[in-house]
Amino acid sequence: MPANHDSQRLPASVTPPAAPAAQPAPGLTVLYDGSCPLCRREIALYRGLQASQPLCFADVSDPAMVPPAGTSAQALRARFHVRHADGRLDSGARAFLALWAALPGWRWLARLGAIPGVPALMEGTYRAFLRVRPALQRAAARLEPRPGAAGRIPPDLLGELRSDHAGETGAVMIYRGVLAVARDPALRDFAARHQATEQRHLALVEDWLAPPQRSRLLGPWRVAGWLTGALPALCGARAVYATIAAVETFVDHHYQQQIDRLEDRAGHDDLRQMLIACQADERHHRDEAAALAGPPPGPLLRAWCALVGAGSSAAVVVARRF
Numbered sequence: 466m467p468a469n470h471d472s473q474r475l476p477a478s479v480t481p482p483a484a485p486a487a488q489p490a491p492g493l494t495v496l497y498d499g500s501c502p503l504c505r506r507e508i509a510l511y512r513g514l515q516a517s518q519p520l521c522f523a524d525v526s527d528p529a530m531v532p533p534a535g536t537s538a539q540a541l542r543a544r545f546h547v548r549h550a551d552g553r554l555d556s557g558a559r560a561f562l563a564l565w566a567a568l569p570g571w572r573w574l575a576r577l578g579a580i581p582g583v584p585a586l587m588e589g590t591y592r593a594f595l596r597v598r599p600a601l602q603r604a605a606a607r608l609e610p611r612p613g614a615a616g617r618i619p620p621d622l623l624g625e626l627r628s629d630h631a632g633e634t635g636a637v638m639i640y641r642g643v644l645a646v647a648r649d650p651a652l653r654d655f656a657a658r659h660q661a662t663e664q665r666h667l668a669l670v671e672d673w674l675a676p677p678q679r680s681r682l683l684g685p686w687r688v689a690g691w692l693t694g695a696l697p698a699l700c701g702a703r704a705v706y707a708t709i710a711a712v713e714t715f716v717d718h719h720y721q722q723q724i725d726r727l728e729d730r731a732g733h734d735d736l737r738q739m740l741i742a743c744q745a746d747e748r749h750h751r752d753e754a755a756a757l758a759g760p761p762p763g764p765l766l767r768a769w770c771a772l773v774g775a776g777s778s779a780a781v782v783v784a785r786r787f
């Protein structure tokens with residue numbers, strides 16, 4: 466029975482990087498969200514099983530991962546995927562069936578999938594699960610050990626992580642504010658996608674911070690975030706996109722400062738990787754919003770964006786302490 470192994474990048478041939486020459490090419494690549502506590506537990510279970518073909522596991526939350534052509538890291542994180550040796554991608558119920566078919570002890574489940582109607586039923590169940598997944602992720606995260614509570618955050622970065630907690634709380638609320646006001650379907654889709662990412666960032670930061678280490682001013686951050694999304698949404702989609710570009714420009718710099726401070730510090734690579742992963746998403750948000758905002762904004766919108774940037778700076782100063 467072949468052993469399972471990891472891969473972070475996914476070139477066209479899905480060959481594990483720097484693999485020993487004797488290692489077989491993977492038959493099935495399992496694309497999972499390593500930032501999700503539920504996915505981590507499930508994948509840990511599969512990793513421990515013997516497979517009938519070489520399995521490769523790729524964490525799609527890793528910023529170094531190159532998504533297969535025709536898809537994106539965001540799409541891969543939204544649903545469970547597997548990639549077959551010939552390059553085909555399956556997601557949702559079909560992906561689970563393909564994986565179970567490769568695990569001798571689970572093959573009976575895969576056989577159930579051959580019964581007419583069962584794959585559709587499984588897919589419906591999976592979609593229902595996706596709707597409650599954020600709540601389950603938060604519950605699972607609360608059960609996991611919090612490395613921050615064990616003193617693994619460098620003392621001089623604790624305030625910065627607290628401000629990240631405040632910022633990600635505000636970011637979730639920005640999109641709630643947009644969704645409360647906006648009726649434009651394209652803008653609502655933009656806000657819903659970004660909100661899901663910010664919710665994940667918030668869970669990641671909370672993984673690191675024990676409750677007493679988190680920001681204590683969540684009420685004000687929530688109100689400020691909601692207004693930062695709702696007010697421009699009253700003026701139209703372009704105002705929202707310009708606001709998001711301004712916020713994310715600030716957030717990108719804020720994360721970069723923390724990443725720089727952790728460079729060359731032994732023992733903090735996992736914290737640095739978490740910050741790099743969040744920063745990569747923020748940059749994507751910034752670039753997407755800037756492209757949608759179109760030509761340079763007029764004086765009023767420029768003044769609003771400057772106010773948002775100054776407000777973000779002031780909030781970080783306060784959130785470092787409280």
Ligand SMILES: [Fe+2]
Binds near residue numbers: 633636662663666743
């Ligand atoms: Fe974020």
Ligand SMILES: [Fe+2]
Binds near residue numbers: 636663746747
């Ligand atoms: Fe963001």
